[in-house]
Amino acid sequence: MQKVGIDAFLIPRADAHRGESVPASEARLAYVTGFTGSAGMAVIGRDKAGLFVDSRYTLQAPSQTDTDIVTVHEVGQGGVSPEIRLYVPKGGKLAYDPWLHTPGEIRDLNEKLSGHAEAVPHANLVDAIWADRPAPPVSVIEFLGHNRAGQSAADKIEAVRETLANDMAEAVVLTLPESICWLFNMRGRDVPNTPFVLGFAIVPATGLPTLFLDAAKITPELSAALADIATVAEAATLTDALAALGKSGKSVLIDPQTAPAAIAETLRQTGAKLIEKRDPVLGPKSRKNEAELAGMREAHKLDGAALAKFLSWFDAEAPKGELTEIGIVTALESFRREEESCIDASFDTISGAGPNGAIVHYRVTTKTDRKLNPGEIMLVDSGAQYLSGTTDITRTLSTGSATAEQKDRYTRVLKGMIAISTARFPAGTTGAQLDILARQFLWQDGVTYNHGTGHGVGAFLGVHEGPIGISPRTTTPLETGNILSNEPGYYKAGEYGIRIENLVTVHEAADHPGFLEFETITLAPIDTRLIDLDLLTAAERDWLNAYHSRVWSEIGPLVSGAVKDWLQHATAAI
Template sequence: MSQSFTANPNLHFEDWKLISLQLEIKKKSLDAFLVPKVDIYRGETLADCDERLAWLTGFTGTAGLLAVSLGKAVLFVDGRYALEARTTLPDVFEVCSFANKEIVKWLTENLPDGGQVGYCGLFHSVSDVKYLKNKLKKVGITLVSTDNLVDDIWKEKPPPPFSEIYYYPEELAGETHQNKRLRISSEIKSSGASALLITNPGSIGWLLNIRGNDIPYTPIVHALAILYSNENIDLFVDLGKLPRNQNLETDRGIRVIPHKDFEKTLGEVEETILIDPDTTPQRYHEILRNSCEVKLHTDPCLAARAHKNTTQIKHCKDVQTRDAVAFVEFLSWFFSHPRQTDLTEIDLSLKLWEFRQKQPGIKSPSFETIVGSGPNGAIVHYRVKENTNRRLKNGDLILIDSGAQYIEGTTDLTRTICIGTPTRKQQMDFTIVLKGLISVSEAKWEIGSSGKFIDNFARIPMMDVGEDYGHGTGHGVGQFLEVHEGPYRLSKKSTKSIHDNIILSLEPGLYREGEYGIRIENLALTSNVSNAKNDKQQYCFETLTFVPIDLAMILPEKLTRDEINWLNRYHDETYSRLYPLLSTGAQAWLMKACQPL
């Protein structure tokens, strides 16, 4: 599956949509209604039928919350999408920072005393509802569960996705589905419960070693599950998605129940059940607590699947090399192109995919490829479409953030390159970002250190010169699953401690609005390292991505000797890994690209 560059004609703003929603709000005697960018599975990538926020506003980023009152509308977005939202949304929408305190502040300032805010419990987690209810109650505003008001006015919704389930080979997963169920069931027992509700399709795919194609770029099947402490499991899925030549019930001991019967079955649960408050829709919590005891507990599958076993690590390393070969072939093609300024952002995206398609095991991109040239690079998660496609110009910086789904694993890497000779300002900014990448790549931390602590390693070299970036430094990466995998991440807010055998991205950046963006991203594996000074257990990063970093963009005099040594070692390793696997032309380019400073 390749990437589409045509804007979805259904996902754009029209006055009547907002007006119709405001009429529905008034009919329900509400003062406002919340529309989050999620589905019932709370994934980043949505099926067309779940793109409610995009249908209302035209905003197609992967995270956001729309608050609509009787007279106003505001979109809350995080730092990745702030510039995009400000520059592309119609003036009818305010744009604010996506933080709970900002949401509460806006509602407090824009609703009357005693106001009522409606929400649909299918699209807000237990944690989100609890927080908003408590905060709004203090200012005299009530959060009210109501119907899905957007679907009431969206009369021509696309149908739900439909793809056949297929088995993920155990020789790639490194563990049988039976053993995974045994491990998670043991945790259910130790938590004093008899069952676990799983609403995350990635967790279900990992647990049962199954995959699907219900959404672009992420091989999951839209399903829900209840795992019991005796290792039995109920899978709620559209029966038309069952494999035609295999039987989940006889092959895997899975009881299959039609997806449409999920809420009915949920209401019949009598055992003590665990639910994850951060991923479970509030509506499911309300159904369960009417029939059984509910315990709030983080989905144990999240941490289990983030910790990769030796088989997974081997395969993930293999696909990083394959993907690096494709990317270097692409860079060689680009830098040898006689007329670079005849090319467009879409041309580059298509050519990169062409090289990736030559690699064994390739299935699809792992997300929409970001090719942001010039000012488009400053839009952190810019996604080129035919109506935004920009022709390259001399002096442009080009930010290319892309990845792929191979049957053995998932990739994600970013490089920033220049057409022609970069300015000293561009080189200075690039060198600052490189220093951040080197700093976090060389980080060591003790047991219990949080993602927030490690995130600082990337930011300190930048903050020393008064710079920073508005997104996290890193996210987890799955194995032929989500390219953004929880629960571990590196950010200013991440309190979860980082252990060994987790694959994380390391991606500091710097963005000059209206000029350019710079980001350098490698994937890395957390590993054990001994501390000779005090014998305390420590962790470090093992770099997995080996693609040259543009030497023309670097000011060597701004690097320390240790940083230069790191870069030279990195390029030595890149050369030795990739050279035998490349075409003759790409070999010649790689030799120049990996010259020591």
């Protein structure tokens, strides 16, 4: 910073593709600070440094970084904290890598620094000092057959072109790996947890799209597979391709919330007309077709069998008082890995024993690993990537007698989950309008939870995907084929956490034209030992019994022996 005349430098968790997982070569925030959470930002000043994280990481961040050198700040999710000004002197320069921040973020940054300091783009200073930086990932790229994709890449590209025509755009620049992978029906292993191929794409209104990949990924086989769909080019040529669009005066669509600021600036400086709109692939991708839905249902049957084995094992081992959070994660993963088509976890498992369950996005480490004491509540939020689809499930588990308060809170959470599961709503309804259905029973007793009720889920893609969700902030209407999580919760700091999560898909309501409803696709028992039966209505009992009857009928044939006996007991009617 001294050599180049900069007073502070921003280090975000994100890479140029905005994924929840980043490859080792892009883990700059972890390299500099030691913090490995999935969201956060550091600012390194001349004589002090700050690390900004949200409430998910208020325990993890201080335990991983040197707090004698780095001050940890808790901030809300989204946006730049005004406290960033503390690390830049009046009239100073705060530098950032324009490939790691979006135009929207830079506008926000400039607002926060207004009248105090200047934000300036710069080559990445972390890369300049990272002598042993890992090489970029190069993984095998596979292409999905029609039985898995359900729609050809050519048809998907044509649909994107229709959107471009409506937006008066002559091209779109795609930067999100989930959009690119879905559009070209391809998958890879470039990052943990998610079958992504990292790259960029330009889709013109006419002519073949261009897919920009690391040179090491471009093989004759890849080029042949894409021959009729796209031209393949080295990622290093992307800037020249953007400049060519600009010099031709093209109208180019970018998503200001996800595209790197470097892309927007290159287009703007070379003469392109920028059209800032949401990534046009996000909407179609969220509306799963029949092949994708069939794959997701298959994945949840496979996951249901693994979970039956795990939950049976857990019930046998928990009373012994020897289980640890890491041991529970390891066991769950081993049961899932028995299925050959399971290739990875879909995110790092949240394994919270007792008070750790109250940390909403807790990530166990060797430093925080805690033994589960008999009688404590155990919260396990996990998922897997199967070749057929993506899963995400949370179960709160009893290990002994629960208090009246714990049963009350658990039952109110369950009632909220059932309310979403059984909701019927007119087409055009948003997740924000449905969110209260899940919270109402907790609100009646003066409590709530500080996270969304549900998020979109990809089909053998990201376990979190936009633009849909169920939360006060989600205003995109739900549509047929959407898959979402349904996960209300309750958290008592320092004592316990409760969350129950199933995945649901949206379909047309039978006999009710113009209305939609949910189908639950997760297939695993919900612990009935924590229910206060007096709080359930007859209709809620009927739903739970019907759900458990379905779990038994679909998962029962997939397991045997002691596991099958356990499953039959766990799914018995109440």
